[in-house]
């Protein structure tokens with residue numbers, strides 16, 4: 001009985017001493033302290049808002065993480081992916097799904113995505129990765145371009161016209177691959193040929209909108225405003241006029257590792 005009353009008294013004292021401590025702290029706080037506290041809280045909230053906004057803007061500006069390899073069948077995308085990331089060129093077969101590997105630029109690691117060229121799947125796979133694209137490498141076979149220049153131009157036109165690609169201000173490298181082959185055309189010739197084709201496509205793009213979209217596959221959700229003009233309206237199409245998606249033409253042969261150095265340098269620059 002005596003123990004219990006002692007315990008109750010002890011608890012009461014403890015409560016009183018806590019209240020006293022609180023009162024002494026409050027009496028110690030001056031208007032100056034309150035002002036500094038408010039400033040500190042405002043600074044912390046300011047930093048949190050800035051952090052959230054910066055992340056949102058960065059996402060909108062589209063500093064994605066992927067280097068996306070696109071282009072027609074047999075252009076050499078899978079061979080390039082493994083040559084760059086594993087150092088060996090495997091025997092490849094037509095891809096029906098994406099291949100992904102990590103690529104080390106020497107300064108940082110980026111994700112490299114090889115989008116299959118087959119028209120049944122390329123649109124869907126491209127749609128999945130384009131939002132997070134940091135840069136796009138568009139591969140073509142320099143030796144067979146003269147046989148399918150219209151198809152290649154349509155695919156490139158679709159990529160460059162894509163609103164997600166434009167919103168992300170994605171740099172694009174057109175890699176004129178298979179330069180080891182005798183019939184391969186040089187990059188400047190390919191650039192001029194594609195420029196001419198895109199100029200024609202651009203003129204007819206409003207009426208041809210549906211077929212152009214389908215060049216990336218039936219299910220591609222490509223979003224292109226029918227009124228938007230790629231390049232400068234009223235002037236012949238030129239890659240050099242594309243400010244949102246700067247285009248660089250490079251030559252390479254996946255068979256010759258040394259020839260990939262300009263591409264490696266470009267990836268390092270845009271990563």
Ligand SMILES: Nc1nc2c(ncn2[C@@H]2O[C@H](COP(=O)(O)OP(=O)(O)OP(=O)(O)O)[C@@H](O)[C@H]2O)c(=O)[nH]1
Nearest residue numbers: 073074075076077078079092094095117178253254
């Ligand atoms: N001569 C030569 N052959 C190449 C070169 N690059 C790739 N190839 C060959 O071209 C063929 C097609 O290469 P892939 O990497 O499978 O082509 P892809 O672009 O992935 O094709 P899809 O998967 O159908 O979209 C393979 O036999 C490769 O060995 C090159 O620079 N020179």
Ligand SMILES: [Mg+2]
Nearest residue numbers: 077078094095
């Ligand atoms: Mg492939």
